Amino acid sequence: MTSLSRRRFLQSSALLASSTWAPNLLLGEDKPLSQLNIAAIGCGGKGRSDISEISPGNRMIALCDVDHQRAGDAFNSYPDARQFFDYREMFAEMADQIDVVTVSTPDHMHFPIAVEAIRHGKPLMVQKPLTNNIWETRQLGEYARKKGVLTVMGNQGATTSGTRLLREWIEAGLIGDVTEVHYWTNRPIWPQGPGLEFPSEPVPDYLKWDLWQGSVATDRPYSPRIHPFAWRGFWDYGCGALGDIGCHSFNSAFWALDLNGDFVVEASKVSPFDENIAPKRSTITYDFPAKGDRAAVKIIWQDGVGDPNTDKEFLRPPGIPKDLKLPSDFGQVFVGTEGVIYVPDAYCSATPQAFPKELMTKARKIERVYPRVIGGPTQELCQAVRGDGPAPVSNFVDHAGPLTEMVLVGNLAVRLGKKIDWDSDQMKARGLPEVDAYLKRKYRAGWEPELV
Template sequence: MNTTRRSFIKSSAAAVLGFPAFVRAANLNSTLQVAVVGCSGQGLSDLMQIGSHPKVKFTGFCDVDTARFGGVDAKFPGVAHFQDFREMFSLLGDKFDALQVSTPDHMHAFISLDAMRLGKHVYCQKPLTHTVWEARQMRLQAAKSKVITQMGNQIHSDSTYRTGVKLLRDGVIGKIKEVHSWQGNHGNGNTRLTALPPSGPVPESLNWDAWLGVAALRDFAPDAYHPFKWRDWQEFGGGTMGDFACHIFDPVFTALELTAPLTIHAENEGLNSQTWPFAETISYLFPGTAFTAGKTIPVIWYDGGRKPDISLAQMPADKVLPSAGSLFIGEGGVLILPHYAMPQLYPQEKFEAFNKVAGANHYHAWVDAVIEGKQTTDSFEYAGPLTEAVQLGNVATRTPGVTLQWDAATMRIPNQPEAERLLTKQYREGWKIAAVE
């Protein structure tokens, strides 16, 4: 453990004893003090939404790349800058109640868990975590710290997804027999990798060591990882599945009240030891619920241009499947929920027009929940198990052709114990995550 980290943990412990944020939350009168980690890209978009809430005051902006503060400074000038979130936590102390985490996926859990241990409320981007084990830790720590949390899959609160969820729960197409979900992307340019990218000088503005964080040291390579292109790399992102399944599976989980899958099986094309596949199909079997026709329900994920057979949709010949979304096959019809647009019901002649459910501002819902001391509908209690299922898909994709049995209670894969190492990852010395007890 390096000195910064040791002194940080010391200061964290002091902050927990002195200022548990959920106590402060009960007394929040005029402002909610929010700090941000990851200030450009999606982070900028997130903080503009969070900052548009009249009760939010930003107290700290952290980015490992100091060249990336331009956007936030233009919108919210005068907020303190930090390049290391641990320093920000330590120096701000009780001057932040809540944290927005919008870094690449490999750092979500490390940063959010530290914040929650301090009693800070957390808005964390999707996928909630990089691994199955981390998703479990996030759920446990949020419950232990009694903090208000939300995952950044903002379409959860959108009118389109809410309308789809209501139609399904109202039984408009009857009980559901199977679900097919897809996203057309082939990743972001680094799938089908044949050689590691050539290393190059680290930009002066970037703390590359802090960007790597929990990950093993590797050379910086221009235009390969930072910004945005980290997604395809197993060490940093989750490929197309990691990028989109926390969005696209969200209404499937909410509508059908899915829990942990029983089995997962993947087939893919173009997997290598560094980057995620070019295309894949991941088949889950979940226990049935009050909304499913059978005792179990198959849910199948496709990406990289793969899609379900269009004949399943019972659509007119002139219609095509959307580029991304879900197809619910019910006992009395089919519902297609595009990502993201209003649901479609087939066969068309069987269904009348439906009422839309109003949407809400996902970001403000979290701020309001913190202020009011209520939990959100997309808290880590919900988003943790959803992310576990998504990342189990990525475990299966790294063991293609094998059906994995999943025991969620013990976090074991009894029929393929050698695959269990993929439930977690190697953490760099000084960046290890302690299990929540």
Template sequence: MHKKTNRISRRDYLKMSLMATGALAMGGFNIACNPLRKQKLNIALIGGGGIAKTAFADCKNENVVAIADVDDITGGIGFEAFPNAKRYRDWRRMLDAHYKELDLVIVSTPDHTHFAATYAAMERGIAVHTQKPLTHNIWQARTLREAAHKFNVQTVMGNQGHNFEGMRLIKDWYDAGLVGEVLEVHAWTNRTTENNANARLEFPAQPIPETLDWNLWQGPAKERAYNKTFCPQGWRWHWDYGSGGLGDIGCHTLDIPVYVMGLGYPSAVYMDNSLDFRQEFDNKIPNVEGATYVYEFPASGNRSAVKVYWYEGGRMPKFPKEVYAEIPEMKKAIATGGCMMIGDKNTVLSPSMRPVKPKLIYNWQEIEQTPVEKTTPRPVGNPVKEIIAAVKGDIDKCGSNFDYAVPLTEIVLLGTIAIRSNKKVIYNPESMTFSDSSLNCYIKEPVRKGWEYGEGLI
């Protein structure tokens, strides 16, 4: 921890009180006796605008005590929503001032600052909700998974589709054998990874807005001059800060096959830009920077090896003829993104980035009339509701907790390494190294002085 203190936190005080009354169960914390169960949680927001808005409704039922945002304009949305919350620009000062009373921190910042903010909360014993992708590099992801166990805190990544009913339905269909053996999965998005093109451009220095602390916004990233292209919205398309279209959407859409089929780490990831069937779908041409990725996952248990294809920038897979006959509303959703799992018995089609309204292509009306048993456990709600329930002890843990979210994040990041390097990526997850040692530089990137977190944990 960057600032040591001997002050007893609210959580530790409550636990000690329980121990004094004998209410702390032997061998672990007794959920039924959780002192937070009937209390409002004390929550801090790191990032008060943008995607943070999706947490506001659930936070209003709790106690938001502080908000940190480096930008007075974007953060102003959160400041207005929670006028009684104390305001900060530097989340490090906020945590130092409030950590003893906090039960949960919600991190909604650009990708490059996810890790530092999340780790800083966890090492103070605070539960965390962090937006996707969980981290900016593989070392950060692994360190957060280890930290979750070391500091014994509840965790969740904000890939909202993981909690959708559609995700559970697809798993029910797959587990019931309706889909059969799946050898191919196709996922796509209309987002374009422009990061490689942007890396070749010069972005001249521009005046820094008075409402923005540019130094804090850069955080651990290497220092560079401000340009409005980066902030507040364009950061995702620059490797220093974001992870492109795959980083933006992959943790949503690739979550479907990873969760449903139990995919582990891929044996290889590479680019194959010869694969694109967009013109067959609607006669449109993809963006120049559009790309196609191929993931090869080895066989595991009773599951055969499977290839997962990721198309972006308007590229699309080749669909069964039944898809081309879909109603215009469905085709419009498919054009924005989706996932298709091709089995030897049926094919799952899930339009849009998240599994909002999935279906089986063949015999769908019959399947709708005689649905399979719902054997997959259902979540209590979206990831914010879920982490609140986990902290209060109403559930054991969140679905996209860091044990699950870290491998999913790594899968996404491996694809970004493939497009950045234009090399075949063969990854050893045990050693966190690549067969091509020139790629090892992508495992962990240097950080600016004062932003070192988690060193030596793994």
């Protein structure tokens, strides 16, 4: 084991050993709760799978969604849970009964809902990205810290065994110093690029369109081409392919290589886009300086990739076998001075592979350091609330916030077409004051944030 690996190994082991095992914050005592009362905000699509993940061992008492048709399956599955359109009404009527909150709405509504949950002192899971603008991301982390609320972001990779195995391999020096990490995806799989049309239609009676738009100042008429899925391509509502998948993919490098801090990012090969809609394709390169005993590392992100095995524009990562067929949806490769680690998905849910193949013999002898999580981020949060485990890895303060910020600065490089030298402490782009206009959204009247 190298001196770098040994030091990081000991630091990480000490960190886990000293982690505060959360007391039962709900009762103010240390004995565990057998069941927690869960309120889910956003119940269709990803919200439905989040409910399925958190419900075992717990009790669903409130279901809130602006679209009661899409929420219908959840409503039918949990008939005893109270149903709401407006999360503010839910908190006003039931806050004293709720133990944990899940937020699985479009990205633009993560912040106001999370603020309301934290204001009421409720542990919560918010889907990725934490928010879709940088000011909100920073404020949410600071607010959670101020209120002492347990939090987690819904990037499943932070809880997978593969992510923990990959970090153990890297810290043990399996591939030497990591110098590059490559990520790719076929996203977007929804409409993106300029010239798209979103014809308006009458708002159906099962949908509260005004609540769906929420804090966004741009007043757009309802279109079924925006809700329930194509909103991801809008800068206002989502944040394109990078925002959708970046918090999943980047998580592995962010955690294993300690990428919290300053970096330089530049976009290239960017297809056309406009002030409303993100591009269909881009390549984004991050450069992180050396930190402590960790070497400088380059992160290369490619989205809009068709088949990486035949796409002439695709930059194939070095070090992997030439005959290795790469998956078209997601993939990641860590390039080191002594080998590479390959993972054929975005979440490290698959077991990592090391090349040259002889490294796998060494990999099998590497000691397990990090505890495995069963049940994903929502169950990781519930375990912490009960006092059965440490605070989640991807909490807003130390992990999810800085990780989301890294992703969103990449989008700024796309939108401005300029290299960004990011000053994390100051939340500024050095020498580029024009970036400031993109850091915080303009809020719709009545939706201005109040973090008190």
